[in-house]
Amino acid sequence: MSHVCHTPHTGAPVRVAVVPDSFKGSARAVDVAGAMARGVREAFVGSDTPVEVDTLPFADGGEGTLDALLGAWGTTARTADTTDALGRPVRARYGLSPDGRTGVIEAAEANGLPLLADIPLRPLEATTRGIGPLAAALLDAGVEEILLCIGGSATTDGGVGLLTALGAQPLDADGAQLPDGGGALTALERLDLSGLDPRARTVRWRIACDVTNPLVGPAGAAMVFGPQKGATAADVRTLDTGLNRLADVLARDTGTDVRERAGMGAAGGLPAPLVALLDAETVPGSRLVAEVLGAERLLARADLVLTGEGSFDGQSLSGKVVDSVRRLTPGNTPVVVIAGSVSVPPERLRDAGITAAFSIARGPASLERMREEVLPAITETALHCCRLFAHRYA
Structure with a gap:
């Protein structure tokens, strides 16, 4: 399944859905969602098209x-x-x-x-x-x-x-x-x-x-x-x-x-x-969390979906938050993963219907330092990701 961006709708706001899991041990889902949303809004500064950001902190039924x-x-x-x-x-x-x-x-x-x-x-x-x-x-x-x-x-x-x-x-x-x-x-x-x-x-x-x-x-x-x-x-x-x-x-x-x-x-x-x-x-x-929060309705109206978690690996596509978000999102809407680390090969991303995945890592750093900088790094990564999307509306 491949994702194709929606055709821009003149005069209408761009809707971005931010639906992340927590970054386990580093940041709660609600804080991750807030950090991503800041990056999205910064990315659309200077665009003639307004952006509307829907944030939905998510979880898979376990911790968080x-x-x-x-x-x-x-x-x-x-x-x-x-x-x-x-x-x-x-x-x-x-x-x-x-x-x-x-x-x-x-x-x-x-x-x-x-x-x-x-x-x-x-x-x-x-x-x-x-x-x-x-x-x-x-x-x-x-x-x-x-x-x-x-x-x-x-x-x-x-x-x-x-x-x-x-x-x-x-x-x-x-x-x-x-x-x-x-x-x-x-x-x-x-x-x-x-x-x-x-x-x-x-x-x-x-x-x-x-x-x-x-x-x-x-x-x-x-x-x-x-x-x-x-x-x-x-x-x-x-x-x-x-x-x-x-x-x-x-x-x-x-x-x-x-x-x-x-x-x-x-x-x-x-x-x-x-x-x-x-x-x-x-x-x-x-699935339970998605139902309780009405995630499917929110994702259905999005032009772009950002999701993520601390470690995006093979298990992430087997019932975890990223997998659920992907399954609930219409097939023609791009889904982008922002994570602490990314170890899923590009071909599997393509097969899974994920448009792209980005790590927030800026270079070699201790785990403690990464934890201290996790939210600004998420914001920065979301900004760069969404600039690729926002330029179509500039």
């Missing part, structure tokens, strides 16, 4: 999604007292749409690996319980839908901690409540839902999920992701056994075998009980 949605909505983060994956007190953020109908949780605000960077990991005890107070805060706010973004977790407890925080009780064969963590699931006999917050059943749950790993087995949550969360070989076996036991209980009590569903292994099995018990939907993260 909360900030992207808040930036697009024009709302500010709310906070709640909760706990991290090992039960230590933390203050975590969540978001609410302007109309109050949709809430968003970035689960890693409560169960993320970065929160445990100062202590040894304990993969058998790590719990999703801390996500519960964030969900409860949204239920208290009266939302109709909860968007749950689940990347970056430190947990492999099959989401049982979250259910526990909402009032469920995981019980062993003697009727005693199990302790937190995936290691305890090997003794799970049943999930007592009599105390579950009834609002958890009536709200719509949508889970941003970009992996297809099953819950258990060689490609499952414990085997693939457990070692990243500190699990030894023995821990992995224990966690996988526990998740199998959870799947057995869910299948027995609901008739839904979550082992047969792709993506249930994401975030240590977090989606599994939400799908089986609460009718949660799993949705590719970038």
Whole structure:
């Protein structure tokens, strides 16, 4: 698929859509979008044709999604007292749409690996319980839908901690409540839902999920992701056994075998009980964000689209933000990528329908220096890119 520039429309403004991801570790999507927009406007200085810039900070459902949605909505983060994956007190953020109908949780605000960077990991005890107070805060706010973004977790407890925080009780064969963590699931006999917050059943749950790993087995949550969360070989076996036991209980009590569903292994099995018990939907993260933000409508009216991310590589064209923007943009509209680094060969750009890709790197520099200069460099790169486009209207 090739891109051909729109024919200039005399007297009408040029519409440029700026739809970037964050530059991970360097700049939030909302700041990247602002930097690109400044470059676009500077590029059209002196042109007889006005430019209109639509900015839409974007994300793929993982890290940065909360900030992207808040930036697009024009709302500010709310906070709640909760706990991290090992039960230590933390203050975590969540978001609410302007109309109050949709809430968003970035689960890693409560169960993320970065929160445990100062202590040894304990993969058998790590719990999703801390996500519960964030969900409860949204239920208290009266939302109709909860968007749950689940990347970056430190947990492999099959989401049982979250259910526990909402009032469920995981019980062993003697009727005693199990302790937190995936290691305890090997003794799970049943999930007592009599105390579950009834609002958890009536709200719509949508889970941003970009992996297809099953819950258990060689490609499952414990085997693939457990070692990243500190699990030894023995821990992995224990966690996988526990998740199998959870799947057995869910299948027995609901008739839904979550082992047969792709993506249930994401975030240590977090989606599994939400799908089986609460009718949660799993949705590719970038598609969910695009739908919530109305990205397709914005891209449909653009004459030029700028997108980007920190590292534009082969994975970028497989469901990430750049790929989603490209797919949502009409085929005759040029799409330009601005990134910290670019390692996609020209022929693949052409095949993917990307018009061009530019790195913001100005030359050899330390990572720290590049981080300090990232926003001015993005603005400068966007300016040079758009000057090639703006000269047609001068």
